Amino acid sequence: MVNPPDLRALQQGDETAWDAAFGWLWPTVFAVAQLKLHPFLPNEVEDMAIEALEELVSKVRSVKSVEELKPLSASIAHHRAVSLLRERFAQKRGAGKTESLDVPADDRETKHEPALEDSPLDSLAEKELAARLQKSLAELKPPQGEILSDFFLHGLRYEEIAKKRGMAVGSVGVYLKRGLEAMRRIWGRDENS
């Protein structure tokens, strides 16, 4: 499904509209569940994605525009996955400790437990996290988001990014700086949104 669903029909419980919405949202919730759980609890990924959609159903009446649905479903899936990991690893350790669950991409294969630091995203309420994700998508102008991903997620060097994107090596740093400044405006602790 390419088009977003009809929000009013969803809020009225229209089964056909929900069928379409579930298909539209599934890739997002599944990708988030996989991102968080696959390194530690791979068998839980699909179930967690379904639970995230169930939770979205119960929150749909508080949604004001259809554009909020994807960020909200991503946010719900993220928080549910983080809670599940905390619960499982607290049980495993038996001390009820809370831990952060983000594994640096470069370490993911060698780690067997979540890393120790808390992610700044975990402390945000679902709606707040959803709003900031939505804002980030809107404000990161191409190719800022792509270059941030190349550098921080895929570990590419300046020269490799320049070659991949067909730009001067000196421009890579400029885009990185602008991208990080945008992220700081949106995600910084002094953010008022």
Next chain:
Amino acid sequence: MNMNKERFFDLAMKVIARQSTDAERADLDAMLASQPDLRAEFARLEADARVAKDALPLMDAMAATAGELPAYARGRLQTKVRQTLGRPAVEKQPDRSFAWGLRWWLGLAAATAAVMLLVLPIFHAPNAPMIQLAMLESGGTRGSATDEVALLKQTWQTTVVHSFSDAEALRVWETSPADERKQPTIKIIYDATAGEVRVLGRWKEKPLDKTFLVERDLATTLKLVKDYVAEQTKR
């Protein structure tokens, strides 16, 4: 960016992303030592990078389009929709001037319902499928196969499990059409060699075809299979 700030930013990025050489690390340390105000900026950049690393994958996920909702989840989610949101409200209230007509139709509906109650058992459609169980033994110890058969029987409260030691014989059984004149049939096959449980069949014109890997233990997988079959065949 002026040259000094540009150099600082690029060095900071490389150090934060663990891409720096020893010489670049030393250059950054020298800058931080000689310009203490840069330390705060370095700390801010580290925090920004952390947010970027955590948020960017979620943003990528929102753009994901690959993958389809599993068929078995659809029923569960629609149940949640009905329980949470109810059915769509009827837009229009009936006209009061037709109240007498409505009463007449209600009376007719009640009479029809009474007749149907008497007649329905004659044409009764089955409300549960017949479950047929089979197992392909892995060639392991005899005792473990016996335990697995017992587990299959216990899960579906049945006494018959077709046991095969030959994959071809199982394939013939698996693909032979069941006699569904009296009751729809669902075949559940535990393939110990492949470490999987297959569900095959049809319920109310809807085909069932799903494979469950035995990841943790057979009992857990059989429970998942049972839940799946129950979900697919409920009313």
